[in-house]
Amino acid sequence: MNALVQALGWTLLHFVWQGLLIGGATALALALLRNARPEARYAVGCGALLACLAWPAAGLYLRLAGGVNATGMYAGGLLPAALLAPDSLPDMSLLLRAVVGIWALCAALLALRMALGMLWIARSASGPAGRNTPWQARLSGMALDAGITRAVRLRVIDGIASPLAAGIWRPVVLVPASLVTGMPPELLAALLAHELAHVRRHDYLFNLLQNVIEALLFFHPAVWWISRVVRIEREHIADDFAARQLGEPRRLALALSELERLQFSTHHLAVAANGGVLMSRIKRLLRPAPQALNWKAAVPLLALAGACLGIYGQAVAADGTPPADRKALVNFTSCSKPVYPPASLQAKETGTVRLSFQISAEGKVEDSSVVRSSGYPALDEAARSGIAKCSFKPALAGGKQLDSRAEMQYVWTLD
Incomplete structure (x- = not known):
């Protein structure tokens, strides 16, 4: 999957909980400042809206720069990686493409409305x-x-x-x-x-900036609520x-x-x-x-804060538990389609190649060899070149990443 689509998709998904935290903190600050001058409440609302823009923007930058892992979690971020561990999720390619596609379409329509x-x-x-x-x-x-x-x-x-x-x-x-x-x-x-x-x-x-934030983060109700507060105080x-x-x-x-x-x-x-x-x-x-403090209105805020703390507590507990042992798993999104050798294509050569290779603790392919040949050296070498471009989730034993060996076969066909 395209790296930008993957990074953007995870950024949008993570903003669901990020927006909840920003909204909860904003509600608490506004409750404490309920009798303050409107300038103070306006500053809180503006700061919250800017945070709604800056937090996912920073996350997107770090993901594109390689500062986050495969699921989009920060390497040393607020939530532990066990909350969305790579081996606990199915292939997210289709979901992330759908999320990014729908988001891009809706954001484009809102931007067009703003331009008009x-x-x-x-x-x-x-x-x-x-x-x-x-x-x-x-x-x-x-x-x-x-x-x-x-x-x-x-x-x-x-x-x-x-x-x-x-x-x-x-x-x-x-x-x-x-x-x-x-x-x-x-x-x-x-x-x-x-x-x-x-x-x-x-x-x-x-x-204008407020409308841009609304167009980009239209899917989160906390953004619209904060934006409404900003307009009222203005x-x-x-x-x-x-x-x-x-x-x-x-x-x-x-x-x-x-x-x-x-x-x-x-x-x-x-x-x-x-x-x-x-x-x-x-x-x-x-x-x-x-303005008197409305405790009934504060109940949803307290429930939201409790839910966030509960999720964080479970994630911390899960992060302290060693992950289960597993064999090495291929990350198919990193594999590119092997190139059919031109001479073999012209000669209409086909066959199946079985390879044996070493997977390092970093998930890299090392020391590949042909276990069963296709009958054509060019096809065998093209298969070895193709597997070298893949990356793997390394094998785990007792919570530690280990070197391991694996086998894979390539089927060369002209169909």
């Missing part, structure tokens, strides 16, 4: 249509008051129900036409103050900033309540004012109160 969203935003922001001179002047003044030195463009468009901020070097705020005509100007200005908070903090940049930070700029959180709460009556159009590639749960954000602005 970016194109839609770029087209909406670059077109001459949708310019509104009075609101552009007001937004520019608000941007200066918020400490934003870059020019922030404003476009009034149809097709969305909530303002959203986009762009890294040339930020733009897209405003639905229905709000410009149907919402009181002071309330719309409050929503624009919220969007300027996202522009000031460059939230669009991390939001909106809380922007709410607090806008409330300070406006001098009164009540106006922003009234603006959010107006949005609640609309049918929202969520664009995850942009940072929109409708992110998070609107009602909880309104209550938070009007009546902030300490």
Whole structure:
């Protein structure tokens, strides 16, 4: 099997338990920081998402570099190799190919969806249509008051129900036409103050990375849960900033309540004012109160932590038990098809070659000899060259790898 497919397949499978550990640690940290400022909770969520990307990326690199064994376990990693011992698993080639194939297809579709969203935003922001001179002047003044030195463009468009901020070097705020005509100007200005908070903090940049992580690790629910926490806390930070700029959180709460009556159009590639749960954000602005620890919500977390510790304990116990004795086993994924000698192919020579060879404690083939000839020296020598390219799982006795001898036959046929 292709080395990249094998390494990638094991990386995806191992992220199942890695994501559970990251999710459990994140839930515990957020429970301890339940009454902290949203900036602290946002930092925890961002760090967890980056860990979800960095851990499998490091594992993939080590597997490709040869720093892990055949099952993809780290040579000195967190879990013992006995948890997935090579001799305890069947041939995983077909499973890993299926895992990688399905993952690649789904990730490609999500990436295409993200690219189309970016194109839609770029087209909406670059077109001459949708310019509104009075609101552009007001937004520019608000941007200066918020400490934003870059020019922030404003476009009034149809097709969305909530303002959203986009762009890294040339930020733009897209405003639905229905709000410009149907919402009181002071309330719309409050929503624009919220969007300027996202522009000031460059939230669009991390939001793009967040979407990339979601596309790559779409199969793990912990990633989606952490990502949701990040979006909620990001909106809380922007709410607090806008409330300070406006001098009164009540106006922003009234603006959010107006949005609640609309049918929202969520664009995850942009940072929109409708992110998070609107009602909880309104209550938070009007009546902030300490959050009590919900022990019922902590029960699944405790169960998850117990399960992880149980699995780890069993793996440690199994790792301390010497593996059972076994004969040497061929790793067929390492064997390449022998090359039919051109002269034998032209002469239509066929036959069966039986070889005897030594397998070292490292699983390498040594000292091969012909036990039964095919009748053609060229075919015999081609068989010896083919077996030399294979690697084996060496024989075990008392937990130690030993040299051993084995026999194998090659059948040369023209069918």
